[in-house]
Amino acid sequence: MIENKNIKASPERAILVGLVTKGQTRQELEEYLNELEFLVRTAGGQPVKRFIQTLSHPNPQTFVGKGKLEEIRRFIVENRIDTVVFDDELSPAQQFRLEKELSVKILDRTTLILDIFAMRARTAHARTQVELAQYQYLLPRLKGMWTHLERQRGGIGMRGPGEREIETDRRIVNKRIADLKKQLAKIDKQKKVQRSNRGKLVRVALVGYTNVGKSTLMNALAKSGVFAENKLFATLDTKVDKIQIGNLPFLLSDTVGFIRKLPTQLIEAFKSTLDEIREADLLLHVADAAHPQMQKHLTTVRETLAEIGAANKNSILVLNKIDRITPEQLTVLKNQFKIYDSPVVMISAISKKGFDRLRKTLYDEVRKIHIKRYPHNDFLYPDLEF
Ligand SMILES: Nc1nc2c(ncn2[C@@H]2O[C@H](COP(=O)(O)OP(=O)(O)OP(=O)(O)O)[C@@H](O)[C@H]2O)c(=O)[nH]1
Ligand SMILES: [Mg+2]
Incomplete structure (x- = not known):
């Protein structure tokens, strides 16, 4: 493992830098920087200040312009800053020029995410x-x-x-x-054998943005004791549990969450972990209904699914954390998702509100797949009342 330099006894003091560009409004940038701040905290750092500049495109040498760079340099010296985090992937040239100009550690979104993954990797x-x-x-x-x-x-x-x-x-x-x-490649082979040994049960995979409550939901459904935490990328390994609803057993897997600009190196390297999603019969797409960026998260997840070759799968959309929104917001949400291309269920994985509906939807969707796979067995699965 490449050494994780981000964990120290006293948290590293970090400043965040982002650009307002043609393709990125001020408000969008603020939201992205909120997420970057959460990433910095997850990595053990302490965000101290944000620097924002409006530029048509990043400066190829220094990302920001000359004046802004000087402003940042002064702030670093006066405020004992250890690290500067940029909200985009820096080119090698930018990275090393910035290190030279600012004389502190320079990180970009990609290194930060890689670092958190390194911190979180258990197996x-x-x-x-x-x-x-x-x-x-x-x-x-x-x-x-x-x-x-x-x-x-x-x-x-x-x-x-x-x-x-x-x-x-x-x-x-x-x-x-x-x-x-x-x-x-060796591990992949073993995993493939393991997966084929699981038999012909229908496979359901939890997918979604990081920190939306996938593992919490897995625990609630399976009582399996998956690690869940209010930090980004709490889960990196895949956990599979056998679940039974009514008389219908199926496999449910919980794996790594997605994020905006998930580094392509990670997508490639996590190929075998992501196979669990690729090979699933049904996706349980979990979203955080209380997050102001939920719509953008849904898009990111859909794009990432397409990127890993898992687009157009049967899915159920689960809008989680409804205990954290007002009844009015819930009504708005219900109207918004009245017409949607897959079944939609609203739940709280913590209070278990909406679980009857979720179980029923899961049962119905898994049964459809089952009946298609074993056309002569459908009498085994009656309509269930929940
Ligand atoms: N209020 C509320 N909090 C929830 C709910 N579900 C999950 N959480 C909290 O959300 C945080 C993230 O939950 P996880 O289950 O770790 O989320 P995850 O999607 O598995 O996250 P990653 O593994 O990091 O991708 C934890 O602090 C949970 O306690 C919910 O229904 N309501
Ligand atoms: Mg998790």
Whole structure:
């Protein structure tokens, strides 16, 4: 595992930087920075201040403009800032220029998410996947790193030892990536065997944005003791439980949550974890009804599902945390989702409000799949009253 430098006894003091651009309004940026702040806290840092600039596009060298950079530099010195977090993926050139200009740790959204994944990975499988993603992120950045070090040491020429060291490093990293891929291929095979041993039961997968309550719902339905917490990416491994509603058994899996701009390295590295979703017969798409960004979360989840090859699956939309919204908001929500392309259920995974409806919907949808799969057995599954 690449060392996680973000955990310290006293929290790292961080400032956040984002841009208002043509494609991103001030309000959107504020919302994205709220999420970035939550990510920083999850990683063990303390957000201190936000810097926002309106630019048509990021400066290719320094992300922000010259004046803003100076403002940030002054703030860092006067307020003992350890880290600057940018709300976008920085190019290797930007990253190293910024490190040089600001002399503190520079993180972007991707490194932050990778870092949290590294912190959260519990099993060998999750660790291997995270490490692969981290090395893949690192590979194109090696050159910048060496150039940066050379400059710090006082300017040995670009084609000097620095260049040879880049090559050595690149070889080491490539070898490590190849080894990790081999290890993952082995784990993939085992997981495939495990999945095929589970028999022919209908498979339902919980999917959704991070922190919406997937694991809490899994616990409520299965009493399985899945780790749930008010932090981002509490779950990285897949947990599968057998559930029975009426006389109908099925498998329910809980796995990693999605987020806006989930690093592509992670999507690739977590391929086998995401297989659980890809191979599911039915998706239980959970959303946080009390979150101001719920609609955007729904879109992100749909886009991510398409990206991993799991679009157009049968699904049930579960709007969770209704204990945290007013009766008026609930009415608005009900009207909003009256017409939707899949069944919609509103619940609270904590108070268990709406659970009868959820069980009934789950039963009906799983039964449909069952009947299709075993056409001669349908008499076994009567209509249930809940
Ligand atoms: N008020 C309220 N809080 C809830 C409800 N369901 C879950 N939570 C809380 O939301 C937080 C996140 O819950 P998790 O179950 O860990 O969410 P998750 O979707 O599994 O999150 P990741 O694994 O990080 O993707 C926890 O603090 C839960 O207690 C609910 O119905 N009402
Ligand atoms: Mg979870």
